[in-house]
Amino acid sequence: MLAEYDSLEAAMGAFAALDAAAPEGVIDLVPAARTVLVRVDPRVLPLPAARRWIADTAPAAPAAADTTAVTIPVRYDGPDLADTARLLGLTTAELVERHTAATWTSAFIGFAPGFAYLVATGLDLAVPRRATSRPRVPAGSVALAGAFSGVYPRESPGGWQLIGTTDAVLWNEQTSPPALLAPGTRVRFEAV
Amino acid sequence: MTLHVEASGALALVQDAGRPGLARLGVGAAGAMDRAAFSLANRLVGNPSDVAAIELLLGGMRLRFVRRTWFAVTGAWGEVTLDGARVEPHTATLAAPGAILALGAAEHGIRYYVAVRGGIAVPPALGSRSRDTLAGLGPLALSAGDLLPLGPEPVDPIPSVDVVPIDPPSAATAELELLPGPRRDWFTDGAWQRMLGDWSVSARSDRTGIRLEGPALDRIVDGELASEGMVHGGIQVSPDGAPTVLGPDHPVTGGYPVIGVVTDASLDALAQLRPGQRVRFRAVAAR
Numbered sequence: 441m442l443a444e445y446d447s448l449e450a451a452m453g454a455f456a457a458l459d460a461a462a463p464e465g466v467i468d469l470v471p472a473a474r475t476v477l478v479r480v481d482p483r484v485l486p487l488p489a490a491r492r493w494i495a496d497t498a499p500a501a502p503a504a505a506d507t508t509a510v511t512i513p514v515r516y517d518g519p520d521l522a523d524t525a526r527l528l529g530l531t532t533a534e535l536v537e538r539h540t541a542a543t544w545t546s547a548f549i550g551f552a553p554g555f556a557y558l559v560a561t562g563l564d565l566a567v568p569r570r571a572t573s574r575p576r577v578p579a580g581s582v583a584l585a586g587a588f589s590g591v592y593p594r595e596s597p598g599g600w601q602l603i604g605t606t607d608a609v610l611w612n613e614q615t616s617p618p619a620l621l622a623p624g625t626r627v628r629f630e631a632v
Numbered sequence: 633m634t635l636h637v638e639a640s641g642a643l644a645l646v647q648d649a650g651r652p653g654l655a656r657l658g659v660g661a662a663g664a665m666d667r668a669a670f671s672l673a674n675r676l677v678g679n680p681s682d683v684a685a686i687e688l689l690l691g692g693m694r695l696r697f698v699r700r701t702w703f704a705v706t707g708a709w710g711e712v713t714l715d716g717a718r719v720e721p722h723t724a725t726l727a728a729p730g731a732i733l734a735l736g737a738a739e740h741g742i743r744y745y746v747a748v749r750g751g752i753a754v755p756p757a758l759g760s761r762s763r764d765t766l767a768g769l770g771p772l773a774l775s776a777g778d779l780l781p782l783g784p785e786p787v788d789p790i791p792s793v794d795v796v797p798i799d800p801p802s803a804a805t806a807e808l809e810l811l812p813g814p815r816r817d818w819f820t821d822g823a824w825q826r827m828l829g830d831w832s833v834s835a836r837s838d839r840t841g842i843r844l845e846g847p848a849l850d851r852i853v854d855g856e857l858a859s860e861g862m863v864h865g866g867i868q869v870s871p872d873g874a875p876t877v878l879g880p881d882h883p884v885t886g887g888y889p890v891i892g893v894v895t896d897a898s899l900d901a902l903a904q905l906r907p908g909q910r911v912r913f914r915a916v917a918a919r
Contacts, residue, residue: 442814442860442861444814467652467653468652468653468654468655468656469656470655470656470861470884470885471656471861472858472859472860472861472885473858473859473860474858474860475858475860475861476861477655477860477861477862477863479652479655479863487918548656548885549656549657549658549884550658550859550884550885551658551885552658552767553657553658553659553767553769554657554658555658613757613758613769617657618654618657618659618758619657619658622656622657623656
């Protein structure tokens, strides 16, 4: 079942609330930009009951700003840093300042295992994607696109603007959970 | 206990029941594509129904047994031999040490399942031994020279059934059940009617998705869809109007609207569709 919401914030709040009180029979919750996909085992949780649960669940308020955050150390040396700052009408120092001052939240994961779409409330960025995407973006690249920031968990193609690099491990199959930035995780970037 | 891969054929993957429940982290379920054939193969050799087996596309594989080992082949039908003697499908067969199992070209269906007693015991990734071909997770596709470890002797004996009476996968037009998808309203009624009509399976189909060839499906709503969660069996329609039925290795999220969703009961049949085979959908209501 696909539950639909008016905004990213509403979808994030709904995901948090649904995840906090998932009844038996829920196999998976997949948050995205405007939706939460709810996969259930109908033998355990019949569809009408699942529908009622989704409709009756009030979205959670965003986590308080002082919630513990994962800190990601970043070298702001990305090949697109200067271009991106110029596109936003900022100096590179101002862009770095905004990127590190904000508290980000992992809204959802898409594109590749562990690739979190991070949003920051109050930070009004609208970063265009690159006109042509790169066939290879190195693992650990810190990037911007639209209102989102992200870190490439492994080498892959990509069209986001690359502003820096980190040595943080975003994806490790040996840890639980394997993704460092599971949906709902709060994140700070720190210039090193 | 090991199994030697002497020839790997078109594409031989280790698959089990998959790794559901990790989609929020960007990891799909993967797992055997024809779940019924997979679990039958395991049950025939007394395994728990979800231990890892080999999913072989098209055929062309040769396996050599090191010890006396029970095995069973299900799914696709073709010429399957053990040291040259014909192997009955859907039957537990005992291989002698050094015996060679050869799976020829599939004549009915397209995916064989080979279960061996004890299961294939390669190291798991994130709780599963399934290869996810899109995410690149789990054991690599098998290749000649691989030595596959087998798991411990299961508790259950070999069941006493001689033959499981199951017909081979059919080459006739496949009729699959279809639920309206979350974005059914992005398409015209004419497009929905065409969706229920006849399609041909494209040769460019794999575990990520089965592409269907036929008339273009026109949309009412243009514009872009924000990426949203996808499911195995969802039929997403690309901007040129072509539908793809998502397979077990589908991307976890996608930005193409989903016009319909193949029911769980019809998913296994998708795994055995051959390129060029005809497919038709029958609309059903959500239960």
